[in-house]
Amino acid sequence: MHASHRLRIGRYSMPGQIYLVTAVCKHRRAIFHDFAAARAVVHSLHEMNHAAETLAYVVMPDHLHWLMQLGDQLDLSATVQAVKSRTTSRIRQQVGTSIDVWQKGFHDRQLRKEDDLVDMARYVVANPLRAGLVNSVREYSFWDAVWL
Template sequence: MNNPPKGSSLRLGRRSLPGQAYLITTCTAHRQPYFNNFWIGRGVVSALREVEAATTLAFVVMPDHLHWLMVLHGNASLSRTVQFLKTRSAQNVKCLVACDGGIWQRGFHDRALRRDDDVVAAARYIVANPLRAGLVENVGEYALWDAIYF
């Protein structure tokens, strides 16, 4: 049986709905822990603040991936919005990262959240990632996260 490339299977059923909250997860190329470097991680945070097509509710930049909870605006495309973030963050850190190709894997995982309770649970999940990974003992010790919805 011929399987489609992994990135294309992630796109199956993807819809861009205005006002919809999405939990986005995307990984670095080859799961390289680029964001162990604080300044490289801050380049991603800076890019998140530049996204105009969505409102960021919560995020955490982990060493080798990003969790982003956001609400899509107007006629914005979910795929284009995530692509903007990846492109802009790569531009922000290109002088700090020596890598072959881009810093991000192709594609991303998305999950549309259906209820306000789901949004709160997703924000808490995101914020607690550094704790679960054993990177810190207290969320306040981790510098690469923020949440307006907790």
Template sequence: MPDLPASHRLRTGRYAEPNQIYLLTSNTLDREPIFADFALGRLVVHQLRRAQDHGMAKSLAWVVMPDHFHWLVELENCSLRKLMRETKSLIAREVNLHSGRHGPLWQQGYHDRALRREDDLVKMARYVVANPLRAGLVGKIGDYPLWDAVWL
């Protein structure tokens, strides 16, 4: 493999197809815990829902952590690149506007994992929404406010 920056290596060989299910993760720049502020975390939620409302991807489960988000989606009428570029851009714009900050919000790139149909989607959704519990942010999943899953 050529010696490429990490953000470019993440894109090498990436292929996205409609109706494929992906687990997507994106981190804030320098893992700054921006979304520890609940109001700013809600801005992320708004953009995840917007992407679904616009037919880009069906949200199956998501969690917004203080410094990243996990998003289990079924890709619809959009590429992964467009979905993540647009979603991260709109989140950054809204967060910067509402918080008075400026400059980049996200680390470059994102992590994606395509799931096979036979993968246990409910198990993966549980993994996503249990992230705050594993991180020690709450004692039980229901105590964390920034998550959702279609199986509830």
């Protein structure tokens, strides 16, 4: 069974549901180490405000963590694909060539009612600290959270 198909098994979209989404760069390349490429992801997330409310995110050098609440009429896979597509288009315009940015598929975790959203948001934005990229999250440019 193909890996991207296994990622979709059991996935279903529930409008209004909160998800933690992880999308990874193709071959785990550190594409978002580049400031403009990381900003392309941030802009794409902001453009999706009609589809999903961003609760927290962090753009790591080779992947994205996105804590979001899906809109009322939308599909999780289509929403994530739209972010990935918009990001890829922006980066291709920046570099002037056709570059594959993302691995196929994504990982998602549907949060349960008992999950503490503040703790989850803190977990998301603390990724650069845990990865040893910075000594404080204040030193990292590519994160945001509505509660912190």
